[in-house]
Amino acid sequence: MDYASILARYIGREVYVSTFGHVRLRGELAAIYEDCVRLVNASTSQETEDTPWSNSWRDDEDGVNYADGSEALVHFHHIVAIRCADDELLDVPILSEPIPQSVPESIEPPPQAQVPEEEPWEPFLDVDRLTLEMGSGLVDLVHPDSSEMMQRVSAIRCHLADALGLVIPRIRLRDALDLHEQEYRVLIDQCEVARGRLGPGQYIALDMGTSSGTLQGVRGVDPTFGGPGIWISGDRQQEAEQLGYLVIDPSMLVVTHLQETLRRHAHEILTLSDVRDMLERLRESSPSEFEEIRSSPMTGSLLHAVLRRLLEEGVSIKNFSRIVEILALHGHRNQEIETLVALVRQRLGRQLVQRYLDAEGKVHAIGLERDLEGLLLQLTEEEATRQTRNWIERMVDMLRESFQRLEDQQRPVAMVVSSTLRTRMWQILAHHFPQISVLSLAEVPRTSEIYWQAILSAEEVGALEPPVKRGQHPAIASDGTYRAKGKISEHLAEELPPRRPR
Structure with a gap:
């Protein structure tokens, strides 16, 4: 308690002081210090229970010890109460606890709000957005004493946020008794989307082309990318690395598979809800762009559909402000998802071709001859499933072989086709070879050259008889014959000059 501020109003006045030793003092309050008060002209008297507060002070010497002109120092921790001789000032009790306030009988305390009990079925309505389930043999990977797995899962969320512009929700880790002890699976909205199993020893050694010897172990397959490997135990990791193998521990195997699955x-x-959170962040960082998209006829559902399609095609939505800029500009004229996605992709052209540029700024690509593009453009869904399935599958196989051969040579390439064919070509390849990125000519910046690594023709894939009427495409002559060019080899670095900047 701050005694100094309370007793300051009594300075210069006569006060009565009662102490714990049943001793009363009377005097003029002269000064207040940090831990005591000073009285002048002080006198003392013994306190009795039946004696009023001030009646014990008499002018005679009966039971009173007057000491006129004397001074007294009284410490705060000895004081029980102080009363001023002036009736106009109230008494100040010196108590360690506040005086309880009495509550009138007519006023009842408000009843406490009753918290409704949770229904027993409510927890079963919650859906886990992301779940990683593990067999009994892998539970030790997520043991509380081992934080390596948890740190790697957290790193996945940060990496995908940077690569895709998507905030990955928290991933629930739990065991599953219905799984094999070395098996795990990834679930999205409680639906399985990927599954893997670790081999004996749980460590896998991969030959990256640098091995210099034979490693004994159990032959297996990398659960993430499907490449061949050798399962070994952890105590043989150093031996495998000395032979030039890349050894991956079980925790990294599971986390890598999880990362690629989420991608x-x-x-x-x-x-x-995620889209609305992105708009709230845009409101704080770029208020003008937020107002543009807000005033446009673009709805949240349509924006969500466009972003989903971009992610499905492997396009990062991290540059959200530029995406919103294009949608706000064209959203009032067109509400078709295909058209809006094409406009956004053209705006993000430099971002799309970045990974396919070489040191000279050339885009390495695989393309289609005009005759083959014409056939694909005129195919209907019914024709694509009945008459042309054989040569379409042959085309996909040839593209897969070409891409795989170029990837083995450390040459990342994209498929570049006309703008009108890009969406259909992506739909065809997405079911067979989703790793292929399909770009349109309009998405390649004018300052970049296209270096054609391979071009396929209709003759190569066996599609010389078009399933359309005569004269419907420039590649078809008036007499019904097909203007197919000669077979073009897959590597055309010398035969065809690269496209010059426009």
């Missing part, structure tokens, strides 16, 4: 299914993870 491929990113469009299934994005929800309408």
